[in-house]
Amino acid sequence: MGTELRKMRERAGITARAAAALLGSNPIQQSAVEAGRSGISEDRIRRLAAHCACDDMAYVDALVAMATERGKGWWEKYRGIVAPSGLDLAEHEQHATRIQTFEMAHIPGLLQTEDHMRAAFSYATPDWPRKEQDAHVAFRSQRQQILSEKHATPYQAVIHEAALRLRVGGRKAARSQLEHILDRSELDHMNVRVVPFDSEDFAGAGYSMLYLHGPVPPLDTVQIDTGHGGTFIDAESRLKQYRQRYDRVSASALSQAASRDLVTRIVREL
Numbered sequence: 001m002g003t004e005l006r007k008m009r010e011r012a013g014i015t016a017r018a019a020a021a022l023l024g025s026n027p028i029q030q031s032a033v034e035a036g037r038s039g040i041s042e043d044r045i046r047r048l049a050a051h052c053a054c055d056d057m058a059y060v061d062a063l064v065a066m067a068t069e070r071g072k073g074w075w076e077k078y079r080g081i082v083a084p085s086g087l088d089l090a091e092h093e094q095h096a097t098r099i100q101t102f103e104m105a106h107i108p109g110l111l112q113t114e115d116h117m118r119a120a121f122s123y124a125t126p127d128w129p130r131k132e133q134d135a136h137v138a139f140r141s142q143r144q145q146i147l148s149e150k151h152a153t154p155y156q157a158v159i160h161e162a163a164l165r166l167r168v169g170g171r172k173a174a175r176s177q178l179e180h181i182l183d184r185s186e187l188d189h190m191n192v193r194v195v196p197f198d199s200e201d202f203a204g205a206g207y208s209m210l211y212l213h214g215p216v217p218p219l220d221t222v223q224i225d226t227g228h229g230g231t232f233i234d235a236e237s238r239l240k241q242y243r244q245r246y247d248r249v250s251a252s253a254l255s256q257a258a259s260r261d262l263v264t265r266i267v268r269e270l
Contacts, residue, residue: 001066002036003234004219005048012052022051040067062215074142081135085230090143092221098213102158102249105166106208107177110144111157111184116177119169149187156191158253164194164266175270178263185260193253194262202252207245
């Protein structure tokens, strides 16, 4: 929300000091709001939008909703346990109207089984005590609730065959993981497809990504995993690039039926 308010102000050519004066605030408070360290009232959001000549009321209403819900998400109980970028990801997923993901070498977090999670966490952070690992497994498992039939957020995953063939956690865990993907792919709001090794149109398109469609297009966000945590991208020019990249990898993927056949064949080979 803070980032969006800053972008709105900058598009209007208004300085942070001027915005603070217009809202009866001060530059320090304005900076805290735009950095996400402090909340802001509905009245001030609407006043700032008016000063910035922002007439996209659906966008303004979405910002107001974000401000109203601040501090009420289930992820708040993990603050101080899970990295801030992880909490931000859970919040983005909760409010997403549609989720698209492409993974080159990993099973998407929202599709991972508990055994897969524990094996992946043990590799990435071998010094974690069991209690710490348990908390992160519980956090990721709760994130997956957005894909339940009750919530049913539309979800599209494109996974490279390489990720499916990695035996994370051993043969038994890998088989269970693939069977879980097959089960989830049968849900009406789930679309899971595979880019096979023999795809001839894939070269140059291998950028893992998570595209989260917001309540309104200006609130779309892309999340990229790095070695030091997740990075979020929200500039429209960059979002356009990632939409195009997703379209390219999606075009290289097999149909849903053919993808299921390939996953089933890999399961039999384990």
